[in-house]
Amino acid sequence: xRLLIVSNRLPIVTVEEKGQLLFRESAGGLVSGxxxxxxxxxxxxxxxxxxxxxxxxxxxxxxxxxxxxxxxxVEDPAKQALVTETLAGFHAHPVFLSDHSMDKFYxxxxxKTIWPLFHYFPSYVVCEESLYAHYxxxxxxxxxxxxxxxxxxxxxxIHDYHLMLLPQLLRQQRPDATIGFFLHxxxxxxxxxxxxxxxxxAEILEGLLGADLVGFHTYDYxxxxxxxxxxxxxxxxxxxxxxLPNHLVKVDxxxxxxxxxxxxxxxxxxxxxTEDISGExxxxxxxxxxxxxLDYTKGILNRLQGYELxxxxxxxxxxxxxxxxxxxxxxxxxxxxxEIKRQIDALVGQINGKFGGVGWTPVLYQYRYLPxxxxxxxxxxxxxxxxxxxxxxxxxxxxEYLASRTDKTGVLIVSEMTGAxxxxxxxxxxxxxxxxxxxxxxxxxxxxxxxxxxxxxxxxQDRLRRYDVIRWAEDxxxxxxxxxxxxxxxxxxxxxxxxxxxxxxxFRRAPHSTIFLDYDGTLVSFADDPKEAHPTQDLxxxxxxxxxxxxxxxVLISGRDKTTMGDWFADLEVSLVAEHGAWIKVKNQxxxxxxxxDNGWKPALLPILQTYADRLPGAFVExxxxxxxxxxxxxxxxxxxxxxxxxxxxxxxxxxxxxxxxQQGDKVVEVRCGGISKGTAALSFLPKEASDFLLAIGDDWTxxxxxxxLPDGACSIRVGHRHSCAKFNVRSHTEVLDLLREISATQPQxxxx
Ligand code: GDG
Numbered sequence: 001x002r003l004l005i006v007s008n009r010l011p012i013v014t015v016e017e018k019g020q021l022l023f024r025e026s027a028g029g030l031v032s033g034x035x036x037x038x039x040x041x042x043x044x045x046x047x048x049x050x051x052x053x054x055x056x057x058x059x060x061x062x063x064x065x066x067x068x069x070x071x072x073x074v075e076d077p078a079k080q081a082l083v084t085e086t087l088a089g090f091h092a093h094p095v096f097l098s099d100h101s102m103d104k105f106y107x108x109x110x111x112k113t114i115w116p117l118f119h120y121f122p123s124y125v126v127c128e129e130s131l132y133a134h135y136x137x138x139x140x141x142x143x144x145x146x147x148x149x150x151x152x153x154x155x156x157x158i159h160d161y162h163l164m165l166l167p168q169l170l171r172q173q174r175p176d177a178t179i180g181f182f183l184h185x186x187x188x189x190x191x192x193x194x195x196x197x198x199x200x201x202a203e204i205l206e207g208l209l210g211a212d213l214v215g216f217h218t219y220d221y222x223x224x225x226x227x228x229x230x231x232x233x234x235x236x237x238x239x240x241x242x243x244l245p246n247h248l249v250k251v252d253x254x255x256x257x258x259x260x261x262x263x264x265x266x267x268x269x270x271x272x273x274t275e276d277i278s279g280e281x282x283x284x285x286x287x288x289x290x291x292x293x294l295d296y297t298k299g300i301l302n303r304l305q306g307y308e309l310x311x312x313x314x315x316x317x318x319x320x321x322x323x324x325x326x327x328x329x330x331x332x333x334x335x336x337x338x339e340i341k342r343q344i345d346a347l348v349g350q351i352n353g354k355f356g357g358v359g360w361t362p363v364l365y366q367y368r369y370l371p372x373x374x375x376x377x378x379x380x381x382x383x384x385x386x387x388x389x390x391x392x393x394x395x396x397x398x399x400e401y402l403a404s405r406t407d408k409t410g411v412l413i414v415s416e417m418t419g420a421x422x423x424x425x426x427x428x429x430x431x432x433x434x435x436x437x438x439x440x441x442x443x444x445x446x447x448x449x450x451x452x453x454x455x456x457x458x459x460x461q462d463r464l465r466r467y468d469v470i471r472w473a474e475d476x477x478x479x480x481x482x483x484x485x486x487x488x489x490x491x492x493x494x495x496x497x498x499x500x501x502x503x504x505x506x507f508r509r510a511p512h513s514t515i516f517l518d519y520d521g522t523l524v525s526f527a528d529d530p531k532e533a534h535p536t537q538d539l540x541x542x543x544x545x546x547x548x549x550x551x552x553x554x555v556l557i558s559g560r561d562k563t564t565m566g567d568w569f570a571d572l573e574v575s576l577v578a579e580h581g582a583w584i585k586v587k588n589q590x591x592x593x594x595x596x597x598d599n600g601w602k603p604a605l606l607p608i609l610q611t612y613a614d615r616l617p618g619a620f621v622e623x624x625x626x627x628x629x630x631x632x633x634x635x636x637x638x639x640x641x642x643x644x645x646x647x648x649x650x651x652x653x654x655x656x657x658x659x660x661x662x663q664q665g666d667k668v669v670e671v672r673c674g675g676i677s678k679g680t681a682a683l684s685f686l687p688k689e690a691s692d693f694l695l696a697i698g699d700d701w702t703x704x705x706x707x708x709x710l711p712d713g714a715c716s717i718r719v720g721h722r723h724s725c726a727k728f729n730v731r732s733h734t735e736v737l738d739l740l741r742e743i744s745a746t747q748p749q750x751x752x753x
Contacts (some may be wrong), residue, residue, distance in 0.1 A: 001153045003041075003064040003477070005034055006146055008106065008162035010092045013071035014083055021079065023086060026071065029256070029396040030159055030184055036259035037473035038064055067145055070094035073102065095145045097138060104134035106162065111331055113196075114161045118185050119297040119391040122195055124336055132200055139165035139207070147173050155480065158211070160184045165203060168210025175246070180480045181211040182254065185393040186419070187221040193228045205229050209244065212487065213480045215254045217394045217419035222253050230637050243721045245731045248490060250483045254476045255423055256394050260461075260468040263403035266376040282381065286321045286446055289382035291375070291397050292389075293330040294367075296340045299388040299415060299432040300327065304347045304363070306388070306438025311355050311362060313439060319360045321446065323386070324378060326366045341367075379404035384445045387414045388432040394419035398427070399464055408454040408461065411445035413438070423463060426456035490721050495728040500739065503695070503715055504746050510693030512551045513748065514685055516706060517740075518678075519558040519565075521666060521699035522719050525733055528634045530560075530622065535568055542737065545744040547573045552748070553587070555685050557678050559670065559702055561624040562591050580672055580702055581681030582626040594681055597626050597673045601658050605671055608654065612647045616640060627672035644669060666700050679705035686711065695743075697736055698726075 011034075013026040041064070070087065073096075074080050080096055087094050097105065108131035116124035143166055146156060155178045158166050167181050187193075193201060205228060208214050216222045226237050235242050240251045288307070292298040307323050327344065331337045348365045355362045370378070379385070385401035395418040402412060402424070412427040414420060421429055428445055430437040467475075495503075507513055517523060520533055527533040535543075547554040554574040558565060562578035562585070569576060576585040585591045606623065609630045613619040618635030621628060630647065632640045647669060651662045659674035678698075687694060690713060696706050699719035707716040707726045718726035719733055730736060 007159040010068040105138040109135035143169040165207035171210035267404040310439040392418040513693035516696035518698035633667040677705040679709040
């Protein structure tokens with residue numbers, strides 16, 4: 001079994017300098033985190049990786065692979081071959097993209113549409129069809145690259161917002177593949193997500209649901225995603241599990257950690273307090289550290305404004321404190337990034353001009369990438385870390401700072417808009433939009449007594465040590481395997497080809513057959529308005545053929561009213577059961593009541609149901625003779641879920657002393673006479689002989705009553721991937737129709753004689 005990591009960028013960056021191809025380690029939270037995990041794997045079932053320690057391959061275990069863009073455009077096929085060959089030595093597989101594609105895909109849709117939207121900057125969002133077309137196209141290119149490399153047992157772990165369509169594309173090619181997806185940035189609330197055009201947002205959600213496991217940093221992001229899935233695609237979830245017709249998807253929270261031991265070890269190698277930054281010694285100064293990629297989401301301007309206000313309010317701190325501002329160049333070329341850079345430059349100049357003087361520069365500003373050791377040295381020597389993003393999926397800098405504090409001192413100020421703040425409750429929390437809060441937090445941090453710093457950091461370090469990045473990856477991949485096991489349990493009941501053949505053979509040999517068929521969801525798919533779900537000519541033909549066989553009885557058993565059933569199926573040689581068993585029409589006979597029933601309760605209940613329908617746009621009441629159905633398929637799913645609970649509660653209280661049942665079905669609440677069910681109605685049709693063939697197919701809870709009364713030898717099938725007392729499941733009503741076609745094409749032995 002191999003682990004295939006798929007991300008936009010490879011961990012090894014290819015650079016072309018003076019016509020020469022050079023290969024360098026790439027940096028960033030995703031790469032360093034996954035690399036740490038891959039390092040930890042040597043000797044386990046996922047072994048070998050493109051890691052910072054160079055190529056690894058376990059002698060007995062198959063290696064892991066990393067698939068992604070190599071960091072450079074290589075168009076010359078000879079050079080592509082060279083890059084591919086060199087990267088293969090690091091178990092990395094390049095996905096080559098043209099400059100044009102990269103511009104539209106990465107700089108375009110990824111960073112001008114998804115990045116600002118998912119970070120709550122809707123005014124920065126560019127919505128252009130051509131950008132989305134390239135996003136689709138590049139996701140397809142990645143799909144081909146993964147599919148070419150993939151072996152049946154491989155586990156595919158796809159990362160981040162660049163590749164949200166990939167899980168589904170891959171699933172279409174490899175239905176049984178093990179696919180995990182992790183989103184490193186926030187998933188926004190539905191009100192923000194819905195700003196995307198309808199087709200894009202549906203495709204993105206469907207794309208993600210192609211995975212077996214979809215992971216987010218925080219509970220909020222997972223809930224936002226689940227809510228969008230409900231609102232856009234109409235799929236409900238139970239404890240984060242979504243049962244789709246073809247597979248089960250789990251949505252869960254995995255807060256990414258850091259390589260705690262690596263930071264501790266590196267920090268121990270540093271000599272604290274004497275580092276030189278831009279030629280200035282930091283000795284005797286309290287150091288406030290700020291490290292980020294250049295990005296408008298990171299709140300660097302707010303941070304500077306907060307620091308400026310702090311210096312204004314606290315002149316006693318002037319010349320005693322310094323803000324070390326490290327800004328790492330990023331996404332150069334995107335307009336907003338150039339603008340933010342200009343603003344940062346100007347503000348740093350303003351603060352240094354206003355407060356600085358000979359021997360003291362209030363802000364030491366570095367616009368560059370720092371190698372790992374100097375970065376840890378800064379973490380280790382800074383008294384305060386000031387982390388103020390306006391939005392951040394997680395923010396690893398906050399965690400890395402804490403992990404580098406070997407003597408447990410230091411104060412972390414962290415924005416409540418970061419995923420990290422959910423775990424780091426002992427840090428000083430600020431709202432980054434409030435410059436005053438940032439200034440006040442600095443005042444608190446700089447005078448916090450050491451014992452208090454240690455008390456807070458011990459708690460946070462314990463957590464970071466336990467749930468480090470290796471645990472994070474193990475947790476994710478472990479959960480992915482659990483989903484596969486659960487899917488297998490569900491799949492074990494799927495009606496497979498061999499069982500289908502056995503079933504057809506039983507039908508062929510049986511002297512007599514009875515087939516119970518539910519209608520909605522079993523023979524036809526659901527329509528918004530139940531009246532629209534009338535049978536097609538094809539379906540009527542199929543039922544006619546089935547029922548014409550002399551030794552086969554077909555019973556259509558539905559919750560529909562008897563008039564509709566009579567109208568639709570009057571010409572067929574079938575028996576009908578309407579209103580969930582209240583009315584029975586044996587073939588060629590008139591309708592009769594299953595037992596004497598009283599519907600005197602209806603006038604009292606109708607107004608209640610009508611009131612609830614008025615309070616839920618899209619809901620409506622269907623009155624039948626001995627039952628009432630309250631449909632809400634067209635209603636807003638979230639409001640509906642609240643209203644349904646209230647309605648059922650009211651109905652159950654109101655009917656406590658009346659002989660009626662209140663039950664919830666698929667987007668419907670039904671009230672009907674007691675003692676009536678599809679099970680009781682079916683009893684009169686059950687064959688007397690054990691050798692007879694008996695088949696029942698249905699799709700919802702009312703059909704469970706039917707399945708329960710069937711004798712042991714009967715075959716029962718529930719439509720949809722659901723837990724059921726039926727013996728088998730099929731995925732959809734189209735599979736039911738296929739099966740019925742096969743049955744109708746099978747000549748029973750008795751007839752063929
Ligand atoms: C995305 C999400 C999420 C930064 N400057 C230097 C440097 N770094 C390293 C840090 C850290 C990483 O880059 C930055 O990670 P962040 O989490 O802070 O932010 P993003 O790059 O935006 O990452 C984010 C993350 O994915 C993981 O899921 O937390 O929310 O936006 O590891 O150390 N490293 C070195 N020199 C630098 O100058 N060596």
